[in-house]
Amino acid sequence: MAAQEEFFTGIPKIPYVPSAGAGDVMCFKHYHAEEVLMGKTMEDWLRFSVCYWHSFCGTGADPFGSPTLHRPWNEGTPMEAAKLRLRAAFEFFTKLGVKYYTFHDRDMAPEGSTLEESNRNLDEITDLALELQSQTGIKVLWVTCNLFAHPRYMNGAATNPDCHVLAYAGAQVKKGLDVAKKLGAENFVFWGGREGFLSIYNTDVAAELKHMANFFKMAVQYKEKIGLKCQFLIEPKPKEPCKHQYDYDAMSVIGFLKHYGLESHFKLNIEPNHTTLAGHSYEHDVVMASAFGMLGSVDSNTGSPDLGWDTDQFPMDIRNTTLVMKTIVEQGGLQPGGLNFDAKVRRESTDLEDLFIAHIGAMDAFARGLRHAIRIIEDGLITGMVKERYSSFSHGIGQKVEEGSATLEEMEAFITQKGEPKVTSGKQEKYESIFNHYI
Template identity: 45%
Template sequence: MSTYFQNIPAATYEGPDSTNPLAFRHYNPDMMLGDKTMAEHLRFAVCYWHNFVWEGNDPFGGQTFERPWFPADTMDLARAKADAAFEMFRILNVPYFCFHDHDVRPEGDTLAESHKRLNEMADYFEAKMAAGGPKLLWGTANMFSNRRYMSGASTNPDPDVFAYCASTVKSCMDVTHRLNGENYVLWGGREGYETLLNTDLSRELEQMGRFLSMVVEYKHKIGFKGAILIEPKPQEPTKHQYDFDVATVYGFLKRFGLEDEVQMNIEQGHAILAGHSFEHELAMARTLGIFGSIDMNRNDYQSGWDTDQFPNSPSEAALAYYEVLMAGGFKTGGTNFDAKLRRQSLDAEDLIAAHIGGMDICARGLISAHKMIESDALEAPRRARYAGWNNAAAQAMLAPDATLDGIAADAEARNLTPQPVSGAQEKLENIVNRFV
């Protein structure tokens, strides 16, 4: 039993007028929105890595956090870390958590020892989950931190690294399956290149495609019913990432025939780094039929890099959950907080307060998004904008037997002189602001 969060009570919903910094003001898990509760819509998850592994370092300074389980380089310290993690999960009453293999166990001297330690921690998790702990939203493998991955994981020029990765992912998938995880995520942290001077693009993409195909094959072999998710990320840490954004990943999936097997885990911060908005990436995934799950956070818009801060904008959250709801909501996915404290926020209470604030922002966004959809506030003007395409003549232009010269002849015969119609963007922004 961890004492790290001692004297911090379980967080409860107290309503919008509460001034208690450790109580929910907007996240009411039992509130009904349509045919689901707020908790069922949001499916919150807490990540292991930022909360229990990160030491508070940045590119210009070292560790600022002092946790009793650091450096977690023994199994006893790994178990102490798990005790603290599950105590935090209990305080927040989140239904899910997420982890990388490297987060939960110290690396062994051999590959076999690392796998053994991961399975020992899975035993420990199983007992805690059976005793009322949260479920596993997804597991994944850290194939980017160790120096062996400096030239990539599945895209590495060394075939032994490819084999090492295959063994690592198999082990992590086995544990995720064993713990009834609802998804398995692949984040290609170093799947890209720094310079073309030493890179064979064709070879690396073929390796990556074959690796992903084998992951999907193994999913079916072991009977894993969850989704395989890819998390797009541009630029960082590799200058040219192969998984730049949703559209790029979709093209990759189509090339290898995996578009019906793999979905997206989309992070707000990564969307910004790609030059997009979060809602753009969500809408793109929805449109392409590959929406799966989200990592909720935000970037500092002045810094230009992935700062992984907790969300604090109700309007951004509203537009994001609008797309989630329009996609039919989460199936196996959920809202994972891939967010971390600022390195000056040293206290155990800061970890709790940060998540409470993030959960409240998401709840406000979800409520606003649900009301916008329920009132048809955005969809009605959207339908009106494209209404001209509903008549038979317009539809005929898109038919398989339509030809460019045939459409041209008709346009000339009708002496068309179409006039622009306002897109009314400001009115639509006002509508969103009214609901937020």
Template identity: 65%
Template sequence: MAQASTKRQKTSNAARDQEFFPGIGEIEYNPDANASETLVFRHYDAHQEILGRTMEDWLRFSVCYWHSFRGEGTDPFGAATIKRPWEDGTNSVENAKRRLRAAFEFFSKLGNKYWTFHDRDLAPEGDTLAETNANLDELVDLAAELQRKTGVKLLWATCNLFNHPRYMHGAGTSCDAHVTAYACAQVKKGLEIATRLGAENFVFWGGREGYNSLLNTDVKADLDHFAAFYRMVIGYKEKIGFKGQLLIEPKAKEPTRHQYDYDAQTVMAFLHQYGLTQHFKLNIEPNHTMLAGHPYEHDVVFSSAYGMLGSIDANTGSPDLGWDTDQFPMDIRNCTMIMKTVIEQGGLAPGGLNFDAKVRRESTELRDLFISHIAAMDTFARGLKNATKIISEGILRKSLNARYVSWNSGLGARMVSGEATLEECEKVIMERGDPKPTSGHQEHFEAMFNHYM
């Protein structure tokens, strides 16, 4: 018995000391690196001050656990292509622990300060909820230890309420109340582990909260049940003292034909309709925004305009493919637009920029995992610097204000204040005649914006 105990201890110590990314050290900042050097930051200098804050504080980068450490390179038409050396092919707790240690080594070498996960990414599901929760507790123990050791924090946690067959009809909007009760039990545990790990937010993504046919769907009942689900969440959050921000992540479609959290405006309308606005903000994923048929920055801008932008899942998609490809953001123009909005609202905290993105299924080497994150972090750093210059010089804002100048005085100001009447508007038109055409100067704005790229 003593020999067996000693053997287990040696195995445990070996796993603890194992290096999972040999040959790759801490990623350094080197603005003079040449084009072929892709394991360095050229633009992201964590401690560089911009507008009174460090880059690290503005950007609040986070690595997502599911794509980076559970992704296998699958897509709707192809099997797994990626096999990580720390995986043993089992869904055991020991394999889950080894995977988690590999992740924290990655976080430490990359230099990001946050991570995110789904509950089912972290620990294997058991035959019963009690067994599943016990597995989760064991992994959370290790996560807490690794967080203390590395200083990496939990940006947000979430529950996977879409993958298991029980959720085929949805979770909070299921036609079966027993299924929704299970989802509630799962979220209860999720909030508890989020509290224990100091999560700064908690996210809800309604992956199957929608419909495939209106013939078998009562949309009013679904949304009423969804609101009831969220009210229970709020009640338990307050009961256990979870201080993090609750976030809802919009997505238009996929896997269902239509999802109730279609886009930012739809989610805000739902929250307003059910009196939940004060309890939630939005976690915007631009790839989802594109699936809704909007420009990349649309949902970020709209949610921010109404004080509802809480966090951003930093990724992009391929519009020509038309599905959720979860690519790393490499477009400087897009990242500049995002960071312009973030600066204008005063930052993202307690949210951040979470890389909800995955390496391509053809990118199978360990270094590809680093390079994808480094390149995306550099792209957002460039976007931050561009946006800072745009805002500091104020030329774009001055031109925008000029477009709306008629609303600052006279009849325009009276309409805004609620003092004007239809009769007054008619009188003005009778006296002044038809309004003259006014140019939108779109090309002028686009040319000015491109100046900062």
């Protein structure tokens, strides 16, 4: 980029320096993009992505305070600022060394007074995005539409009781899918921020779920019509801003998709901070989605469960990253999904370098998690212990249960012959101690 366009002056491309000391935070100590592990490079296993909305649209404002992050790219008219923001973002992606980014339609370009004006704005900014992608080789991991912020969506988008609003959401998604094709997005995400209810008294749950399913079917039809080659993803969240959202957690979404015959068209984008909001452990929804072959991508962040709201912090806990990467490696990777940093620097972290430090730290945390996960898998100790624990399903009556051919009469005959089962120890502390050996 030309000198006058540089936003992160004095910051070079972030190097890999495994010998760096504890205080050296502007280099990777563990993430080595080209390092090959189990037949893939780190870059291919991790597929890191920077999210546009937090890192480049975020201001540090919260419900209790004014903006604290005064960025040099938020200057001029809304369209001028949008172009500056995009150039700043690509400088950041390039210096950080990531290959992907994600965005909402309204992050990329300002909303106009009409749908037509919004679309023109989006066309103009995505023309520039396409140019910058071509220059840098950086790609779009996924696109999504903001169907929750505008006042028209205060009662929902695809689940709104007024079909006029649902139609507007449909028109917005149509344009979003066009943009996804234009930019070569590898995925398209649906997050139902207001697809739920605040009061059951004024809500027809059955109607709203049916309308949302039909909305998704329209999106599938249009995707096929325009020849868009990308994975559709749904991102679960239990609450915020709704009291109860229909996409509560992974199992809620999987049940919804299977009920409406949509499971072959969608996978899940799991955000661990949302998982903990649902009362689950950090890795829970990643594991559950993967168990059903539905894990498509991960919004890699963390929260503070003691607070009870969505804090979108950068993930730095090595235990958590190890469990996530163990699941990802065991399913063979996330392609075409990835690890998207849906995280924001704290409103107190006001220096531009803090954006780099946060991403570097999180990328190193996942690199360490990947290495630990591969050691666990290659050593096979925990895997072998789990296999032995379920060994009774490998023969006899257990094998028939595994295959789905057993009957209750056979259960009764087995117990009549064998009597009371001998209960064996679950060895939880042993598993935890062995796991900690790898961390």
